[in-house]
Amino acid sequence: MKLQQLRYVLEVFRHGNHISNTAEALHTSQPGISKHIQMIESELGFEIFSRKRNRIVGLTEPGREVITIVQRVLNDIDNLKRLGEEITSRDGGSLTIATTHTQARYVLPKVIERFIQRHPAVQLHLRQGNPTQICEMVESGDADLAIGTETLRPFPSLVRLDCFELERCIITKAGHPLLKIRRPSLHDVAAYPIITHDPAFSGRWKVMNAFKQAGIQPNIIFGAVDADVSKTYVELGLGIAVMTAVTFNRRKDQGLRAIDATHLFQSSMTSISLRANSYLRNHTYDFIRLFAPQLTREAVDAAMQQVQ
Structure with a gap:
């Protein structure tokens, strides 16, 4: 064999x-x-x-x-290789992170900057996909960890560490009529064409579920693959977008406006997914702690042991 x-x-x-x-x-x-x-x-x-x-x-x-x-x-077998790397190259090695566009573009930059300052000898690699795809990368061994929100299917071989929630907002073009309503309802939002995420992302499910529970059929004009694409079409005046609040930057998105939508749509939980029983190098623990300070080495080890 x-x-x-x-x-x-x-x-x-x-x-x-x-x-x-x-x-x-x-x-x-x-x-x-x-x-x-x-x-x-x-x-x-x-x-x-x-x-x-x-x-x-x-x-x-x-x-x-x-x-x-x-x-x-x-x-x-993979753990043995990692152990060998840990012994022979304590300061070097590599770390491959699979993540979504939102995390890579809006959440990770400062974390990665700090990580590189601490571990200049570690080769860092980023791979992108939707939440299900990035977990598949970890499951197959093509990535060390995944950072994203809820997936289309369960991954029993992975350990999921909850980090923080991403709340939602409604992005409109400056001067949009919706901005005149202090606390818009789902009916108010549904009066306009809506741009939301591709069906593979949890944001799409949660937006659609909110409308479904209210008995409202929204006019979804299309599902965009990432937040930057959504904002581009909002700027063109093609519709409004339901997105995570972290993707809106008041200084950079000057032609757009954001409306709080926490009362309308559920937030999404950002999590780190790891292979169960995997050997984690010291710099991996450090990266996790930089991304989510509450995830200490002890917390990560305790979560890994629960699935053994």
Whole structure:
């Protein structure tokens, strides 16, 4: 049994049981992956994947246990590598952060500036995606930690550390009629075309859920991939935008105005997600503490132990 075979099994599962998608992502051949999976199944004495007409359609019952074990084994291998880096290069190494546009653009800059000042020898890498995608990066080992809000699906193999809430506001063009209403209602907001986040972001769910519970059908003209795009279209006068308040800067967004919307829409919780049972280097603990001061080393370790 080889580590490469274990990786193929896990990657096929992560790619929705599609060998073709897995082969494309790993830049290898479909027959090669199929062969390695058959070899490990032969060695184990049972099938990991259930098949229909020689096509993988899901996991068998023992296959589910295999995935859990494989994830743990590969995570431990990764921990050994991290331990080696910690011993041989105490001041260096790397840290890969997967995050959303809002966090990367509006929350992280000052944190990263302070981190680089403290750890100049650490190579820092940023990867962006929606909340679900960034957790998938951590789950697969392509990132060390994810910083974002709620995801479309649960990630039982990750530890989620709550940091702080992001409250919402309504962004309008200067002079917009909505600015004349001291405390706008959902009906007031729904009277105008609305720009909100793409459906993959928690902001979209919470905005739509507020309207749904009030029995209102808003006019959503489109879902933008990030706050900067939303503000661009608001400036053009195409509509108003429901966004997190942290994305509005009174000095820089001079042609726009922000209306408090905490009474209308739920806030989103910003969290850090880590692989359970992963070995964290000292600079990783330091980055977490810089981002969320309440997350001390002891707090992080306690949260990691709860899922063991």
